Amino acid sequence: MTAAVELRPRAELRTRRRTAGRWLRRVPYAVVALYALVAVVGPELIDYNPVHASLDDRLLGPGSHLSSGGTAWFGTDGLGRDVLAQVVYGARTSMIIGVCTVAVSCVIGVAVGTVAGYFRGRLDTFLARGIDIVAAFPAILLTIVIAGAFERSVTVVVIALSATPWISFARVTRSVALSLRERAWVDAARVLGVRRTSILLRHIVPFTAGPVIAMATLEFALVVLAEAGLSFLGIGLPNSTVSWGQTIADGKQYLATAWWISALPGIALSLLIINIGILGDQLTARHGRGHLR
Template identity: 75%
Template sequence: MTAAVTLDTPLATTRRRRGGWLSRVPYVVIGLYVLVGLVGPLLIDYDPVHTPLEDRLLSPGSTTADGGTAWLGTDDLGRDILAQIVYGARTSVLIGVATVGVSSVVGLLLGAVAGYARGWLDAVLARIFDVLLAFPAILLAIVIAGAFQRSVLLVVVALSATAWISFARVTRSVALSLRERAWVDAARVLGVPQRSILWRHILPFTAGPIVALATLEFALVVLAEAGLSFLGIGLPSSTVSWGQTIANGKAYLETAWWISTLPGIALSLLIINVGILGDQLTARYGRGRRDP
């Protein structure tokens, strides 16, 4: 028995090291996207309105008319694909962070109030959550985005219209569980104000589940923004978006595949890694809630 344990120990150690290394890959990839989104526009000069037609449909690695190099090729209007990917990363990160931030704040407040107050207020808010959750989120976003003039603020509002519901439901479930705990009862008996109980004894325990949910919602928001821009009802043409770039190349998939393929790969890598990170955080905090 002792020998078997000794033989298995190096293998188990190797597996733990390999698993630890692989678990850090999403952090590295997401960090690179954030770095590219923040620093890339400072290093690459790009004007989405400028259309050098003499450089249209250049393949990756071609030389442009001004002597530069189109490392990832150009689109049908001569615009550089690498620059569009870099500026699109900034757009996706900003819209994703803004939407998740707004949604999490609204969801936290409404969910905490509903779960802690109980009674008729919880019943009304819970029914509102259920009704809005049953409504297709992307359809509501399309209606809002299509009804007004395109802008970054409008996209954030359209995507936040239903994204906050998931945060509210998670916060409500945590608040329902915590309101019956001994320390909450003790604070209530001691006369601690209800607002202080929410801020000190309820909301801090929602941090783990909310962070895990925020990563998953971030991926959904980035994908939804790309979908709206692909349909032409998201961001204005002066703001670079991966969805717009992919849509611009759909007519040239056979002759200029790089226009749609390369931004699509960049979008897929971000969504996949954010999803993996969200699963990791969900599993981690899920185990934490089950532990005694």
């Protein structure tokens, strides 16, 4: 009886820890969902013109009142533009570029990896050598060269950022395809005379979803960070498109007197990157456990 009484608090403590652990694992999902909501709804609620300057309101601190009667909750920059609006609009820009870049990289990488892994032979060797050649170039250098060679636009940024991430998708998909092509159902489909295209689309590509989704989250974080870096260097998006990187770059000359211009967008960017990274690790670990089963 005494032992049972002593074990009860321990069991309750373990239950509480499991519950707390489950809630903590859900935090990255909530944060990423909040950013997505802000990116979709925020710009519709905030009226902002990125090229409009209000010199009467320049370098106001967070919470200051504007000459128009409003409140600058995140302060203003050197041209009197609202930093909160730049953070909200920058969230939409980062989400759009991140989703587009990951989608392009995923389509190219999955197509190349699946074909290389399934057909093998000379085609696999040719594609593998092509992947090695592209991977030999430093990713950030190749991105900067592509982005700097053309006029600044969202399309150019997406193309530049997609130059190397597809390699990761191709390598992962190739390894999965190499394993799946030897499975019984693939052999049965081959014997029954099913077209190769149908075999790839119905019996191989669907099984690559797990590792591809896990990798997509990690690549999304890297893409968002790279886009901010390009905009910070002045070779990313045009000035008419709001970006966290541009806002951070605009505030670097005011770090001693107006820290909020660079700090607050930087914090928003860091929170998104950290939570997407944690989310990606969780999905990778979940896929690994499922694969072991």
